[in-house]
Amino acid sequence: MIWVNIIIQGILVGGLYALFAAGLSLIFGVMRLVNIAHGDFIVAAAFLAWVVVQATGLNPLLSLIIVVPLAMAFGYALQKWILNSTLGKDILPPLLVTFGLSVILQNGLLEVFTADSRKLNAGVIETASFPVLPGVAIGYLPLLQFIVAVAVIWGLQYLFYNTALGRAFRATSDDSETALLMGLDQRKVYAWAMALCMGVVAIAGVFLGVRSNFDPFMGPGRLIFGFEAVIIGGLGNLWGTLIGGVILGVSQAIGAQINPGWQVLAGHLVFLLVLAVRPKGLFPRIDG
Amino acid sequence: MITRSTPASRAAAIVALVLFAVLLAAPWWGATSTLRLLGEFMVYLALASLWNLLAGYTGLVSVGQQAFVGLGGYVLVALSMFTGLHPLIAVPIAGLVAVLLAMPVGKLVFRLQGAYFAIGTWVLAEVFRLVAAQVTVMGGGSGISLPATVLKTMAETKFWREAMIYWLALALGAGALALVYGLLRSRIGLALTAIRDSEIASASLGIKIDRVKYAVYVAVAGMTAMVGSLISLQKIRVSPDAAFSVNDWTAFVIFIVVIGGIGTIEGPIVGTIIYFLLREFLADLGSIYLMILGMLAIIIMLVAPKGIWGFITHRWNISLFPTGYRVNFKD
Secondary structure (H helix, E strand, O other), rough: OHHHHHHHHHHHHHHHHHHHHHHHHHHHHHHHHHHHHHHHHHHHHHHHHHHHHHHOOOOOOOOHHHHHHHHHHHHHHHHHHHHHHHOOOOOOHHHHHHHHHHHHHHHHHHOOOOOOOEOOOOOHHHHOEEEEEOEEEEEEHHHHHHHHHHHHHHHHHHHHHHHHHHHHHHHHHHHHHHHHHHHOOHHHHHHHHHOOOOOOHHHHHHHHHHHOOOOOOOOOHHHHHHHHHHHHHHHOOHHHHHHHHHHHHHHHHHHHHHHHHHHHHHHHHHHHHHHOOOOOOOOOOOOO | EEOOOHHHHHHHHHHOOOOOOOHHEEEHHHOOOHHHHHHHHHHHHHHHHHHHHHHHOOOOOOOOOOOHHHHHHHHHHHHHHHHHOOHHHHHHHHHHHHHHHHHHHHHHHOOHHHHHHHHHHHHHHHHHHHHHHHHHHHHHHHHHOHHHHHHHOOOOOOHHHHHHHHHHHHHHHHHHHHHHHHHOHHHHHHHHHHHHHHHHHHHOOOOOOHHHHHHHHHHHHHHHHHHHHHHHHHHHHEOHHHHHHHHHHHHHHHHHHHHHOOOOOHHHHHHHHHHHHHHHHHHHHHHHHHHHHHHHHHHHHHHHHOOHOOOOOOOOOOOOOOOEEEEEEOO
16 A cells, blocks of 8 residues: 555656646747756746745735746746847757856845745645545645646647647747748747746746745756656657656655655656667657 | 968967976975965866867767766775775776766767757766765765875875875866867867867768767766866865765856857866956855856857857957968968
């Protein structure tokens, strides 16, 4: 029974990792950009939610009403003013600029919020659970987190394939010059993609903050988890990313059960194993 | 007339030789603190030159070079503690170990392209760090100090110990520069420069791009590990968090190269000088100093992507380490 429990908890944590990964997958799909500061933005969103909660007394989960739009506006501006001018054939500028952003964010957060770790307090939902099997209980918070992850990925998928904005994303991704000829300003399309990405980042940040303590230096670790979920699931496949997150969560849970020091390591090793055996991930997008 | 050298490069060669002689004699004219600072300068010069070779010429943007820095440190400490090997002999062995490890590891990360390669190397460095933290004979998560007996085997007196560690640093700093310069002037260098400028064109001319990149990755890993083993001698201890620090051994190095000028030999030199000047004046600001460094790197990447040295060569057409050929028209 203990292993059933571990695997179920691992699956639910996997939802959070899929949230880390979804934004990464989205902007890579649209503009081939890998944002090294992605994890730091997740942490920054958690701090933003913390400020909102302190100021308004809202439940952190409700603070999303404020945090998500703010993050989206920020994402739009970031893409428009900074990141758009780094995009081109050379992969170095976007990588190095987002790397610089990562260092600035970490140290900026450290300067403003100190190195103390904080937590978002969501109240009774954090500890409430219901039994499913003898010895196996599912917490409402992890379940909610998983449902939100599925909803976010379903929403992105729907947006991609059923809306005008999604069509613009796909057209720009396939051939930005032709899309431009058809009247799609790629700079705006990219800015919208980043806005959307930051919206997902905000949701991920709030769930991160409710689930565990966070501090200014947690970002790179979250980036790596998200990245691993993307690669395990297969590039360009959002549902694959969810499964990748689940595989990562379960691997970590099993590793932690064997030896507490192996939790993160087990996830990395499974990632490397997938890379060795199926370099394109388990569920790659079929091109063509 | 076609020439390689220029008046500026001939002058630079003379200055470099004089400078090298002066630096070689530093144990006799410099205080301990001077030696330490110069040693650290050489560490960053070497790491920056090596990272520049990797990212600036082959386009392999690694964010995980700290894997090999830490590996080198751990190998040196383990060898000198458990086998009684002289630390200076452990340095090339550390390089060899890293080469042997980089070969399978390189095969794995080379499956990732571009930016994903960057994060893949980072994951590897994390794996190295987490594994090091599990090795209990090396102190686990808290690390281990080099015993005084080991240091005694290097040299009896403090003067010679410090001098030896400093000369090792000088050798690795100058060696990394010489390696990059020599490599770029060779056939491989021509291939590397061609790959830097256009992968498609160089592939069509018969350059085995993947093989050249792989060879450079493995060679840089070995040299980086040697620098890492030097760092463990300078700090007299290793711990997972310090030896595999992404900030110390990769972030700063990237900033140095970007600010100085990526894809040029002179860039890392200029960048290291600027980095140490900034640190001298701003390090007291702590995290704000790091933010300034990050902002400087972003601004340079956006405004002058070839860095300060790129700006200088563009403006005045100077090259201190000529790797190409230039045509002079006589009237």
